[in-house]
Amino acid sequence: MKLQYMEELLALEQYENYTLASQQLFISQSTLSRHINIMEKELGTMLINRNTHSVEFTEDGKDACKTFRKILNLYNNYSATLQEKSAGITGTLRLGMLYYTIYQDFGKVLPLFEENYPQIEIKQYSYQPHEIYWALINDKIDIGVLAKANYETSDNLNFKDISRNNAVAMMSTTHRLASCKTVKLDDLHHELIVLLNEDTCTSIAVQEAFARCDFTPEKIIYTDHINTVPFTILKTNGIHINGSGFSLPGYEDKITILPIEEPELYFTKSFVYKRDNTNSAIPLFLNTILE
Missing domain, CATH: 1.10.10.10 (Winged helix-like DNA-binding domain superfamily/Winged helix DNA-binding domain)
Known part of the structure; x- marks a missing residue:
């Protein structure tokens, strides 16, 4: 009415x-x-x-x-x-974004926040996960998006969970499992698993997820970060495991992404901020998520 x-x-x-x-x-x-x-x-x-x-x-x-x-x-x-x-509230809020999931993470909350608090300046920075972590630690941003995990200084970080993403397996379309609709962890034990070398944050989250499922890959190879994953997959016929929610643009005809049938293999994505950050815009942003 x-x-x-x-x-x-x-x-x-x-x-x-x-x-x-x-x-x-x-x-x-x-x-x-x-x-x-x-x-x-x-x-x-x-x-x-x-x-x-x-x-x-x-x-x-x-x-x-x-x-x-x-x-x-x-x-x-x-x-x-x-x-x-x-x-009555002015100031600046610095946001660290994962460039490949910007819309998923900020597409709804950011326009609403800007509508409610038009006098707060928003600064947006695009990073890899490990870059977001260090930007938080070094006070270069106020809020960033990361997978929830026990990082080196997690005791000084607050995590506001925003989504829980089931795990997926990324592989070449010529891989022996590529024709399957889904895969199980048992299917992956003997496969070459591609982990991230420079992106230590994602690696920590993946290793914690593996431990939760008592999964230990027999063979591991490292690539630099998410941008180099497609090259490594195609070169080695390896499999990269990550959370659902993003794609590999330009590789749709060369790489397939399959759900993994394991309820305990998941990744929680969170808005993260330092506990000692006194920026008054942080709680306003977090409260906007609930609207």
Whole structure:
């Protein structure tokens, strides 16, 4: 139901006359009557007693006015609070983004945050996961996106979980498992597993996920980071395991990505920030996630 209709009903209660109420509302009497009819149909009850020449509210109509008054007061108070909040808070919020999942991680929350707090300047930086970690540690960004794991200084980091992604296996389309719809961990024990060398954060998260499933690859090869994964896969016929949610653009016809049937092999993605960071925009951003 529209708040406008609630306000119109309360105006009719106040002036006890369709002509006066419609004049104060700057609408026609017919429009006011039509809106009240819409409310009555939506609520399934009569609000106005139409058997009299004067405006007489039914008992349900009186109750509706009391309820609508409370709703409008709550809405107006909340709206005023938001306006005061957005008008009174300024500053800068520095965000570290994984370039290959920017829309997934920030596509909804960032526009909403910018709408609520237009005076807070947003600075966006695109990084690899390990670069986000060090940017946080060195106070170059306020919030970053990382896989949740026990990093070297995790005791000084707060993790706000945003998604849980099941594991996938990336392999060449010519690999013996490529024709399968899904794979199991047992299928991967004897395969060459591609891990990341420079991206230590993803490596830690992957190793922790492996340990949770008691999975130990027999053969391992290292590549630098996610950008070099396709080359290594195609060159070695290895398999890279990571969380679902991103693709390898330009390699769709050469590399296939298959779900792994193991419920405990997953990766939790989080917004991460330092506990001693006093930037007042951080809690505002995190609260926006809940809206």
